[in-house]
Structures are given as structure tokens and as C-alpha cells.
Amino acid sequence: MTKRKRNRPALKRLRRQAVEVDFDGGTLTSDGGLLLLREVDNKLNLIKRIDQAIRDPRDPFHITHSQAEILTSRIFAIAAGYEDVNDQQQLRDDPAFQVAAGRTPRINGSFDDDEDPTLASPSTHCRFENRISEKELFELNKVLVDTFLDSFNVPPDEITLDYDATDDRVHGNQDKKAFNAYYDSYCFQPLYVFCDDQLVVAHLRPANRGDAHHARGITKLLVARIRQRWAHVKITLRGDGGFAVERLMRWCDKNDVHYVFGLPKNSVLVDEIACEMTRARILQSHLGGKQACFKWFRYRTRRTWDRHRWVVGKAEYTGKGPNPRFVVTNRFSSDGIVDTTYHRPMVDGKRQPLQVETPGTWCSAPCDPEKFYRERYCMRGEMENRIKEQQLCLFADRTSCSRFAANRFRLMLSSFAYVLLDGLRRLGLSATKHSRLRVDTIRLRLLKIAARVRVTCRRVVFHLCSHCPWEPLFNQVLARLCRSD
Incomplete structure (x- = not known):
């Protein structure tokens, strides 16, 4: 007879069956809709412009995480509702953020040393914020x-x-x-x-x-x-x-x-x-x-x-x-x-x-x-x-750095997250009944969608939640963003 160790509080049973919960689901993400923001950034060319405006004093031969990756993970995290730099400790392994930053997620839980998809740590983000002039x-x-x-x-x-x-x-x-x-x-x-x-x-x-x-x-x-x-x-x-x-x-x-x-x-x-x-x-x-x-x-x-x-x-x-x-x-x-x-x-x-x-x-x-x-x-x-969208939904008031220039940069990061979400509203939702949605509603309906990520040698497939109530809206926005101009 198999014995299982109970490491978590017992949940109420479902008739004869036990109900358990853990975080061992594998390559999953709760932010599958970030693929839409990735397409918006491709339209606006925003991350590349920001990257070109900031000088990178680091030795290029000793860089693990490019400046564009750091900017992408931070700005996309704010847009997805993660206000704190410390959140990057968990998000650095999230496959949706890795794809947005241009890295291929792990295949079957393993990776080669030269292809580590892990994104920048919170300390790297802090150093980046505090060197902005x-x-x-x-x-x-x-x-x-x-x-x-x-x-x-x-x-x-x-x-x-x-x-x-x-x-x-x-x-x-x-x-x-x-x-x-x-x-x-x-x-x-x-x-x-x-x-x-x-x-x-x-x-x-x-x-x-x-x-x-x-x-x-x-x-x-x-x-x-x-x-x-x-x-x-x-x-x-x-x-x-x-x-x-x-x-x-x-x-x-x-x-x-x-x-x-x-x-x-x-x-x-x-x-x-x-x-x-x-x-x-x-x-x-x-x-x-x-x-x-x-x-x-x-x-x-x-x-x-x-x-x-x-x-x-x-x-x-x-x-x-x-x-x-x-x-x-x-x-x-x-x-x-x-x-x-x-x-x-x-x-x-x-x-x-x-x-x-x-x-x-x-x-x-x-x-x-x-x-x-x-x-x-x-x-x-x-x-x-x-x-109000800036302050309440995109954490523009999260200016807790000691240096004033670093706080100004945090305001800019929140502003760029707003530009992405407004670009999604303007390019994907215009002329529809959803064209006046607030950014937090856009986040809830289009970004916060659970997905299972399957990685092969040829593809990275996001299997979104089968019972998502906003599937027609998601498909409509995706079709608009991906069509050629």
C-alpha cells in the first residue's frame, strides 16, 4: 500500500476522494497572454528603443543577461501585475517571460550550460536601476x-x-x-x-x-x-x-x-x-x-x-x-x-x-x-x-529607491508598461465594445490566462486554458496584432 507524506494542510474531501494541492505541475505559466504584449512590442519597437537610449557600461564578454532582456522582464512584469523587483526571483523561471525576453524555455526540465533560459535575478535588476543617469x-x-x-x-x-x-x-x-x-x-x-x-x-x-x-x-x-x-x-x-x-x-x-x-x-x-x-x-x-x-x-x-x-x-x-x-x-x-x-x-x-x-x-x-x-x-x-491607471494598476508610485534618479527610472518603467497595454488597447481592441477597458481589466481578461508550455526542437507551444471565458476576444486581438500592415 502506497503511503504519502502530508506536507500541506488537509483540504475538504470530495466525497470519497482526497483533494490535494502542490506546485509541481511542470512547465506552466499563469501569464500566457504575455504573447500578446510581445506582439505589441514588435509593432511599437519599444524595448529596442529603450535599450538604445541607455548606455551599457558592462564588458560584453562577461554579460549573461543583455540589457534588452532585463528591460523586457521588468516592464512585462509590471504590465502583468508584479510590482516588486523581488518578484523576479520566481518570474525568472517562468516560460512566458523567457519567451518574451527571447529565450527558449527548458526542454523536459533540462538544458545545456550554454542555453540556460533563466532570466536576470532581483540583484541584477537593482544594479541596473541604480546606474541610470x-x-x-x-x-x-x-x-x-x-x-x-x-x-x-x-x-x-x-x-x-x-x-x-x-x-x-x-x-x-x-x-x-x-x-x-x-x-x-x-x-x-x-x-x-x-x-x-x-x-x-x-x-x-x-x-x-x-x-x-x-x-x-x-x-x-x-x-x-x-x-x-x-x-x-x-x-x-x-x-x-x-x-x-x-x-x-x-x-x-x-x-x-x-x-x-x-x-x-x-x-x-x-x-x-x-x-x-x-x-x-x-x-x-x-x-x-x-x-x-x-x-x-x-x-x-x-x-x-x-x-x-x-x-x-x-x-x-x-x-x-x-x-x-x-x-x-x-x-x-x-x-x-x-x-x-x-x-x-x-x-x-x-x-x-x-x-x-x-x-x-x-x-x-x-x-x-x-x-x-x-x-x-x-x-x-x-x-x-x-x-489612476498608472498609479493604481501599474504601480507608478512604487518609487522606494533611495536615489532620486532611480525613482525617476521606476516611473519610466511603469510608463512604458502603460504604453504597451495602451498599444494593446489601441491596436487590438479599437472599434470594439472593449475599446475603453482599463488596463487592469485588460490584464485580467487577456494576460492572466493559465497555459501549459510544450517545448520541442522546432516549436514552443502555449496550450491555453480550455475553459477561458475570453477565448473569442483573445483570438480576435491576436489576429489583429499578427496581420501584416
Whole structure:
């Protein structure tokens, strides 16, 4: 009679049969869908571009794991949901990651010494992360921009670049940590730039410099890179009130770049929409809910702005009281609008309401203010969902290195994982009912598929789960990615 040693807790029996579990299944993987990401990378040529942007100082005669292999295993792991470098200790033997990195998995559990498929260890990944320089990080951002530009077959007539910042809490006594009063914590403050769903810039910054820190310099480089490829494209910047700073807006005015920025409220702006706010309050008292009235007007700060700019004011009244909002733009600065002088006279030592002196005829409002506010500004809220994907699903806040440059590189690794998954969404799911899936849903449905890997001298075959509920979707995406252009 065969006796079996029980090394694991006993599971509930299935009638007369014992139920047991172990991890001795052989050459299996829980990430069979990584084959799709491998095809996306083949389309985008992303890993090769990243590899070329990073200098490899190692002696080529003593290298076991190439830089491209290290990048592939790390970026694909983030896309598959493995946030920690320590996960590489187990993933280095996973056949799906080995195939993605260009290595043939083991045949029947054995391999020759010259054909060891084992990938890089966590210590190799750590050394790699900590040798990245600021110059190489700059080149990696170029890779992001070039990948975005190459995604268009025909140059677009107009693009809108959404700017936003978020918090990234620190993990201890890290380089360049700072306290941010708005987030009430010690953190970093990464700056993201998106165009629709595509990531264009990801830049990690200290948290005590303001939302617009480095925004002007990044915009100059970004616009130059875009216009080098697309000379006649119209560019619009869009962001919240943290980016409505004079240095950035003045540069946009001088370089034919449009902007639509939120504008922090003050007493002058609130006075300008006082009549609209009264009307909204009356409507709210009769109709209930939220009621809003909109108005165009010209505005210039007394000390900092060098010119008058168009502002759309939203006079909103809710059950909790007034909620005024303002948006500043230069999209109508070339429409023949007559410049206007604003001033607030002093009477008996008190500043009086805003008055307007117009040298000439006042021009009509550029367009419907409500339509402009909702279609041109409010659509920036979609970008915040993309940032949530970065932070919550792709571990962009896993910046726990002591060196600031290493943390910037970790943000870039998360960004490249997003580019791969967004490429899968854009190339494989476009024009379907699944085209708006979040990256974590894409991961769950298309990447996390169990597979048995069979390796022969001629083939590497992935036998995916027979009862996968998303088999039709997987086959559809695979057919799209593998078809010739």
C-alpha cells in the first residue's frame, strides 16, 4: 500500500476522494497572454528603443543577461501585475517571460550550460536601476514622445496635450522628499502629459515646487519635437489652475501654442460674474439641483500678466451655496479682438468694483461660453482616469529607491508598461465594445490566462486554458496584432 507524506494542510474531501494541492505541475505559466504584449512590442519597437537610449557600461564578454532582456522582464512584469523587483526571483523561471525576453524555455526540465533560459535575478535588476543617469532619463522621455508620434499614420490637424500632477508618497528618508500641504504628506509630485489616452511625458519632481514646476521647459522641448515631425499641427495645452502661470502662458502666446487652463478665483473674477451668480441662485431656488450660468470677459492681473486674456466664468449655485469656476484661454487672441484696459479705482481708500476702458468697439464673445467650458475644458477629466491607471494598476508610485534618479527610472518603467497595454488597447481592441477597458481589466481578461508550455526542437507551444471565458476576444486581438500592415 502506497503511503504519502502530508506536507500541506488537509483540504475538504470530495466525497470519497482526497483533494490535494502542490506546485509541481511542470512547465506552466499563469501569464500566457504575455504573447500578446510581445506582439505589441514588435509593432511599437519599444524595448529596442529603450535599450538604445541607455548606455551599457558592462564588458560584453562577461554579460549573461543583455540589457534588452532585463528591460523586457521588468516592464512585462509590471504590465502583468508584479510590482516588486523581488518578484523576479520566481518570474525568472517562468516560460512566458523567457519567451518574451527571447529565450527558449527548458526542454523536459533540462538544458545545456550554454542555453540556460533563466532570466536576470532581483540583484541584477537593482544594479541596473541604480546606474541610470539623468541624461539617459532625458533620452527615455524622447522615446515616449517618438512612440506617440509614430502611432499616427497621417499627421493630425490638431492635438490637445493634457497636463496634470499628482502625489507619490515617499517610503522613508528618500532623496528630495518634501512636504506638500495640499496632499498633507511627504511625497514626490510627478507631472504627466497625455494626448487622449496616449502617454507623452512622465516626469518625477519634488513636491514643494508647485504644479507648473518644469512645465515650461518640458513644453518647449515637447513642442519642438512635435513640430519637427508635424510642422503645421495646432497644439493646445490643457490643465487645471496650477498651470495658469504667466511664464508658461507668455511662452505659448509668443510661440503660437494655444492653452485652456483653469484659473484660481479671486475677488475681481467673482465680482465679474456677480449678475450671473444671482441668476443661477434664482434658478436653483426654483428648479433645485445645480444651476450654472456662463460668461465671457477679458481679464488681466495688475502686476504679473503682460496682456489681457479671455476668461470664461462659470457661475454655479448648488444647495451648498455658490461655486464659481474660471478658465483662461488664448484660443481667440487672433480673432481681431480689441485690447481692453481694466482698472479698479480707489475711492476713500477703498478699491472699487472692476471698470472697463475700451479704446474702440468692443468685440462680441468668441463662442458659446458654456459649450466652450464643457467641450474644451471639462474633457480634461478623462486624463485623471489615465493617471489612476498608472498609479493604481501599474504601480507608478512604487518609487522606494533611495536615489532620486532611480525613482525617476521606476516611473519610466511603469510608463512604458502603460504604453504597451495602451498599444494593446489601441491596436487590438479599437472599434470594439472593449475599446475603453482599463488596463487592469485588460490584464485580467487577456494576460492572466493559465497555459501549459510544450517545448520541442522546432516549436514552443502555449496550450491555453480550455475553459477561458475570453477565448473569442483573445483570438480576435491576436489576429489583429499578427496581420501584416
